[in-house]
Amino acid sequence: MATPSNHTQTADETIHGRGLRMTDQRRAVYDVIMGERDHPTAVEVFTRVRSKVPTISLATVYNCLDTLTGCGLVKTVAHERESARYCPNLEEHAHFFCEACKAVTDLPLRSRKKPEDVWEFPGEFAIASHEVSFSGTCPKCSAKPAKSNKR
């Protein structure tokens, strides 16, 4: 899965469309995120990217992540007070945070369902975005006795 070679063209266009440049650093950060379906932190992206662009700085990784997020090519995921994570999945979805193994799982929206139908809005609220996160124990960790997964 994950075909960065295909996405690259579109990402370039999107970046260019904003009057920005697709630099080596930005492409490397983008490829790292699209290359896995996990939700790495900025530091994790940093360490992965350094194999391709060894001179990149953490500040640049933050800048690139910011740019990519601003262009809608990547999503930022916040969970409690933890460090931000970055997500390659652009479909509408929620997240499950496993308290045992710390893995983050995408939860796709069920068809025909709408988050705004579940809660009551006392007035005319203009919803620009929403973020939904569940936490608990993931299937892998529920099965096994204690913490036994990688990471």
Next chain:
Amino acid sequence: MATPSNHTQTADETIHGRGLRMTDQRRAVYDVIMGERDHPTAVEVFTRVRSKVPTISLATVYNCLDTLTGCGLVKTVAHERESARYCPNLEEHAHFFCEACKAVTDLPLRSRKKPEDVWEFPGEFAIASHEVSFSGTCPKCSAKPAKSNKR
């Protein structure tokens, strides 16, 4: 609304039930949060509490908030990377963050609706908790041209 004198008894019992003491600081922090239906940050709680307990320190406010949250007497609300907010509403609800006036509004769960029915869980996930936040423009701010509310 808001009858802290009534809650106090129960809060005391809850605190005692955990082998903890209801100190002046803890009661003051608790009363401050229950006294309004907004969602103050730790620093806002700090400044409000100082009128009752002028010698309290910010670290103690953080400790008290932590204790109260741990006892289930108060909820912690996280939104993106912003500072944590604290909520007196113990009912299940989501939050709306107005990007214009920064107000936080409680969104009660509609009866018969369940958050976990909206998203698809690929496996046996044990849900311990969930947090849902919408953001956009609140009714007050949608009506008026630009930012014109207090705060």
Next chain:
DNA sequence: ATCTAAATAGGAATAATTCTTGATAAGGAC
């Protein structure tokens, strides 16, 4: 080849929160 604005590396700065520590106070045993 030259020019200009955007982008980067590296390090300093910021801000929210947590940690550390010595002093204080509450509650129970006697």
Next chain:
DNA sequence: GTCCTTATCAAGAATTATTCCTATTTAGAT
């Protein structure tokens, strides 16, 4: 009431993720 044990507190230092700053480099246009 006095003594003892332990929880709690205040104050400030430390931590950590993220942002800011600035001199230097680079991409892209002319």
